[in-house]
Amino acid sequence: MTDAPAEQDRQTAWTLPDDLEAVRSALIGWYEDDHRSFPWRETDDAYEILVSEVMSQQTQLDRVVEAWEAFTERWPTTADLASADRSAVVGFWTSHSLGYNNRAKYLHEAAQQVEADYNGEFPETPGELEELMGVGPYTANAVSSFAFNAGDAVVDTNVKRVAYRAFGIPDDDDAFESAANQLMPAGRSRVWNNAIMELGGVACGKNPRCDEAGCPWREWCHAYQTGDFTAPDVPTQPSFEGSxxxxxxxxxxxxxxxxxxxxxxxxxxxxxxxxxxxxxxxxxxxxxxxxxxxxxxxxxxxxxxxxxxxxxx
Missing domain, CATH: 1.10.10.10 (Winged helix-like DNA-binding domain superfamily/Winged helix DNA-binding domain)
Structure with missing residues (x-):
């Protein structure tokens, strides 16, 4: 937990570095030099990216890879998924331990919407993507970013942790949203959102690995300079056993x-x-x-x- 006075100071005064271009270039260069390889990062197919985003909700990415590959091999397009029996899709979800089964149902229904309402072509903007069944603001923005390079800044737990530590952004959703969108270079949502989430996942996790991971923001980072690596509380997942x-x-x-x-x-x-x-x-x-x-x-x-x-x- 952070102490109240320190958090109040953050609320009243936070600023991003003056040289945002240098901040952006450092992060993008770090990401492009070396990053974790996931198959959905090698595609701009909106369907494949939507599947990865839905599967990744509260499931570790390493576990998602096998399920994603099997799913997209079995149902490679929205047309294939839309015409599948729902019971088969839900059965796949359960057999791969992907969590809440209604996500499988919503994904199936979203594929049917794309086929019926959009002639098989995905909408491109976050607002349009939110019209799909089970697609909320975060997922819509992620698909828009990674498939069409047309999204806003993604704000997830990793991004919040990075912004809080590096630039003293207060633990406030509006502040995180504002800072994230100011940081992101215009028209580069695909690489930027991948890069900043990678930073939070690899270098700035709960136990930071600043030097080991070669964090590109060390020269600007408040936490690195002060040694104070506190971060916003992260909600814990309820116990699965017996639930x-x-x-x-x-x-x-x-x-x-x-x-x-x-x-x-x-x-x-x-x-x-x-x-x-x-x-x-x-x-x-x-x-x-x-x-x-x-x-x-x-x-x-x-x-x-x-x-x-x-x-x-």
Whole structure:
């Protein structure tokens, strides 16, 4: 945590270096000389970039690579994805442990929008991209930047950490947004956003590696000069083990392997302590199934004698 007086000082007075061109050139040169290689950095295909952005949400990039390659090989275009069974897309998502399954559903629906509403051609601006299902401001701006070089500055946790440490930007979303857009050179969102996120991921992580990574901003960096490497608090991901998210994933995975399952069979398969009338019994399971059904991921058929669940086609 930062102390209140220091943070108040930041709020009232922050400035970027006078020689912004030197700051920009240093970062871009550092990135272009050497950076981590990810396949989506080697393409300007909006579909492939959208897939990478959706997969990368709360998933480590090294784990995303294999899933991204398999996904884009199986469904190489929006037309291929749009015509796929939703259950197959959700099943892929679950089998690769990519987290919240509704992201797979939204990605599928976004592909259908591109085909139906845009004649298979992606919109290019952040505002237009936000019209796609499940695409929020951050993802829209990232796709616009990396596919079309037409975005604003991307502001993620890495960028906030860099701006806070290097230039004393206060822990305030409006200030981060303003500083990031002032820093970015006009018309260069593709290389700039890649570069500044790389800086936060490689050199300016929670444990900074300034000299080891050859940080290009050391001569301007407030933290490097003072030794104060505090940074804004980063929200922690809730524990996955034992969470609703874990059991939702198990349900989707099982229903992807079996055409349909009755309530108690499903319950016993997803947790060892399932008892029909217990704390983690039919009512608990019906609540999870209701959530998944409301998101369009599965269908629940209530009969007189049994309840059947199946993935929505």
């Amino acid at each position: 609703r998210r874990q059991f939702r994933g198990r349900i989707v995975r099982l229903l992807g392997e079996h055409e349909e399952m009755d309530l108690d069979t499903l319950g016993h398969r997803i947790r060892v302590d399932y008892t029909p009338d217990g704390e983690h019994g039919r009512d608990w399971l019906r609540d999870l199934l209701s959530d998944l059904a409301s998101e369009g991921l599965l269908e629940v058929e209530e009969g007189e004698d049994e309840t059947i669940a199946r993935l929505r086609k």
